[in-house]
Amino acid sequence: MRNYHTHTFRCNHAEGDVSDYAEAAVAKGFTLVGISDHTPLPDNRWLFMRMGVSALPAYVRAIEEAQVQYPELVILKSAECEWAKEYNDFFAEVLLGEYGFDYLILGCHFFLYQGGWLSSHVDITSPKRLVAYTDFLVESMQSGLFSFVAHPDLFGLSYLDWDENTAAASKDILRAAEELKLPLEMNGYGLVDRRVRSKDGERTAYPWLPFWQLARDYDVQVVVNSDAHAPERIDQGLQEGVEMAKNLGLQLANLDHLARR
Ligand SMILES: [Zn+2]
Numbered sequence: 671m672r673n674y675h676t677h678t679f680r681c682n683h684a685e686g687d688v689s690d691y692a693e694a695a696v697a698k699g700f701t702l703v704g705i706s707d708h709t710p711l712p713d714n715r716w717l718f719m720r721m722g723v724s725a726l727p728a729y730v731r732a733i734e735e736a737q738v739q740y741p742e743l744v745i746l747k748s749a750e751c752e753w754a755k756e757y758n759d760f761f762a763e764v765l766l767g768e769y770g771f772d773y774l775i776l777g778c779h780f781f782l783y784q785g786g787w788l789s790s791h792v793d794i795t796s797p798k799r800l801v802a803y804t805d806f807l808v809e810s811m812q813s814g815l816f817s818f819v820a821h822p823d824l825f826g827l828s829y830l831d832w833d834e835n836t837a838a839a840s841k842d843i844l845r846a847a848e849e850l851k852l853p854l855e856m857n858g859y860g861l862v863d864r865r866v867r868s869k870d871g872e873r874t875a876y877p878w879l880p881f882w883q884l885a886r887d888y889d890v891q892v893v894v895n896s897d898a899h900a901p902e903r904i905d906q907g908l909q910e911g912v913e914m915a916k917n918l919g920l921q922l923a924n925l926d927h928l929a930r931r
């Protein structure tokens with residue numbers, strides 16, 4: 671088993687350190703775990719859900735120490751990143767460059783709308799905002815910095831009913847993923863823990879089934895991750911996600927290359 675998406679205590683809304691995840695991974699028979707806490711940002715924006723820049727060296731050290739301590743496990747160094755044009759150099763030169771991160775995940779929790787930032791969790795409440803989220807996500811994908819896209823269908827948390835707007839947004843995201851050959855993540859945390867109530871009743875917020883049904887029409891690859899925010903949840907939703915992808919006939923991505931950078 672493998673999981674490329676995990677968070678430590680440093681982001682202020684998760685538990686455990688890298689060694690705790692390594693311990694849990696070994697106990698549950700994982701061969702690979704990617705540590706991908708919410709990235710610090712050079713301007714220390716959105717600190718309520720991420721480490722500050724000053725915490726970065728200790729984060730990297732914790733990963734490198736665990737790599738030595740757990741030679742039986744492949745531990746990768748990563749971060750889940752909010753993209754913005756002004757962060758390109760930080761991601762490329764500091765994270766991938768100076769600190770030798772194995773890969774970066776795109777996780778779009780905020781997007782630009784009419785000159786200000788909105789939350790992808792709660793603010794996608796109109797077709798216009800959905801278009802803004804989609805455009806920003808696609809622009810982020812085009813940066814070329816990321817190895818896959820976390821929960822691309824996150825809009826399902828606040829845009830409650832499937833309609834022609836969600837279909838159009840999904841097709842734009844899927845088309846970009848196909849063109850850029852960028853795998854899309856089916857998120858285990860969402861699958862297990864994120865439910866919303868819409869006019870047709872309760873459903874999983876994300877992965878949102880109709881998004882992944884549309885994915886069958888595109889040449890896209892899927893990666894299933896737990897997005898664990900606690901060590902004992904390192905495997906949450908993994909089996910269910912793989913089953914869902916297989917039932918839909920979607921192709922699972924091979925990310926072996928990330929371990930060989
Ligand atoms: Zn998180």
Ligand SMILES: [Zn+2]
Pocket residue numbers: 675676677750777820897
């Ligand atoms: Zn995450």
